[in-house]
Amino acid sequence: MRLVVGETARSGEAVDATDLTVAPAALARAAAGEAVDGVCLDCPEPGPLHDRVGVVREGADPPLRGALAAAARSLGERAPERARLERVRARLADEEQPDLGLAAARRRAAAAGEEEVRLRERVATLRGRVDALEDAGATEARREAETALAETTRRLTEAETERIAAEQRLDGLERRARELRDRREERLALEDRAANLARAARAHLAETVYDRFRAAVAALPGDGDAGAAPGDYEGDPTLAALAVVRVAAPEAPVVVATDRLGGAARTADRLDAPVVRVAPDAEGR
Amino acid sequence: MLLVVTYSRAARATLRNVCSAHETTVVRRFGRAALLRETEFGAFLACRLREKHGTDVQVEQTTPLNEYETVPDRVRHAAAAYEDRESASTPYTAFANGRDHPDPAAMRDEEL
Numbered sequence: 001m002r003l004v005v006g007e008t009a010r011s012g013e014a015v016d017a018t019d020l021t022v023a024p025a026a027l028a029r030a031a032a033g034e035a036v037d038g039v040c041l042d043c044p045e046p047g048p049l050h051d052r053v054g055v056v057r058e059g060a061d062p063p064l065r066g067a068l069a070a071a072a073r074s075l076g077e078r079a080p081e082r083a084r085l086e087r088v089r090a091r092l093a094d095e096e097q098p099d100l101g102l103a104a105a106r107r108r109a110a111a112a113g114e115e116e117v118r119l120r121e122r123v124a125t126l127r128g129r130v131d132a133l134e135d136a137g138a139t140e141a142r143r144e145a146e147t148a149l150a151e152t153t154r155r156l157t158e159a160e161t162e163r164i165a166a167e168q169r170l171d172g173l174e175r176r177a178r179e180l181r182d183r184r185e186e187r188l189a190l191e192d193r194a195a196n197l198a199r200a201a202r203a204h205l206a207e208t209v210y211d212r213f214r215a216a217v218a219a220l221p222g223d224g225d226a227g228a229a230p231g232d233y234e235g236d237p238t239l240a241a242l243a244v245v246r247v248a249a250p251e252a253p254v255v256v257a258t259d260r261l262g263g264a265a266r267t268a269d270r271l272d273a274p275v276v277r278v279a280p281d282a283e284g285r
Numbered sequence: 286m287l288l289v290v291t292y293s294r295a296a297r298a299t300l301r302n303v304c305s306a307h308e309t310t311v312v313r314r315f316g317r318a319a320l321l322r323e324t325e326f327g328a329f330l331a332c333r334l335r336e337k338h339g340t341d342v343q344v345e346q347t348t349p350l351n352e353y354e355t356v357p358d359r360v361r362h363a364a365a366a367y368e369d370r371e372s373a374s375t376p377y378t379a380f381a382n383g384r385d386h387p388d389p390a391a392m393r394d395e396e397l
Contacts, residue, residue, distance in 0.1 A: 102340060177340060184292035184341065188317070191294045 014268035079201035
């Protein structure tokens with residue numbers, strides 16, 4: 001790998017960045033190929049392992065089973081659930097999700113209804129005024145009121161037509177949405193199936209490297225007990241994360257923000273992985 | 286009440302969080318669905334779900350069914366008579382046949 005921070009360039013499988021102003025997360029982003037101001041890290045593409053333990057710092061507690069599964073994958077282990085999981089995921093990707101515009105249809109139906117109510121009240125008011133003016137014998141004013149009444153009645157008829165059309169459109173869309181929900185229901189079942197398979201695959205993969213993980217925990221400094229099976233680990237979470245890295249075979253560098261294994265070279269050696277060492281309290285870009 | 290039904294894992298997870306955070310507004314929870322109190326706050330929660338997950342969230346406004354008001358007598362009587370039948374294994378279609386009860390197909394086509 002080759003790391004450039006500002007004017008400083010360093011390369012090798014163990015890069016010391018403890019004297020540079022660069023935050024661990026910025027290094028991880030740069031490794032993933034994201035543009036980070038003033039930081040360039042040229043290295044192989046990070047894998048699933050890096051999502052879990054791409055940055056190791058004191059106190060961080062990544063979910064161990066997922067990290068172990070990623071470590072197993074980096075070693076070329078494959079879960080028996082893999083083919084089924086891929087099929088389920090392919091079926092999920094096939095499903096399109098049409099947008100019916102239901103929200104807009106609801107809004108239109110509500111607005112049309114309000115307009116109708118408003119005009120209906122206006123017609124009643126005008127009718128009352130026409131009657132009152134007739135009783136009072138005010139012919140001219142009554143004629144004006146009658147004209148307004150006729151105009152408002154016409155608009156009311158239009159508003160009724162519009163409201164009915166909007167309601168029918170909404171009814172139609174809701175029927176269609178109900179049909180689509182049958183498909184969504186199947187989709188949800190598929191999503192659950194994919195999640196169950198992924199969980200089973202993770203459990204299987206974690207199991208395959210657990211003996212190696214236990215040995216790594218014993219070989220590294222810190223207090224932790226791996227127990228018999230994934231899920232049994234008790235103790236220092238940083239030790240667990242470091243042990244996962246030691247088990248795995250990552251191609252892209254792991255950012256190590258703890259000095260418990262020593263400097264860059266010593267850390268890379270003990271983890272048997274490419275490493276960028278940063279200061280525990282590193283901040284910056 | 287407001288019936289909220291979710292149709293994706295993400296929407297279901299949000300509903301679950303909403304329900305745990307606002308227990309007093311939740312009347313009943315059923316896995317990926319819930320009945321919310323018909324208050325402004327219940328509507329607020331339903332609108333939030335709709336806003337976030339679109340058509341993956343179905344919201345219905347429910348009312349209790351008063352069968353003496355909404356359901357025709359012949360339907361209600363048929364239900365009562367069928368539940369009072371002598372042989373538990375008789376299907377409704379056979380039971381209605383020959384008696385003066387509505388047939389299922391006709392009931393299916395008739396909106397309440």
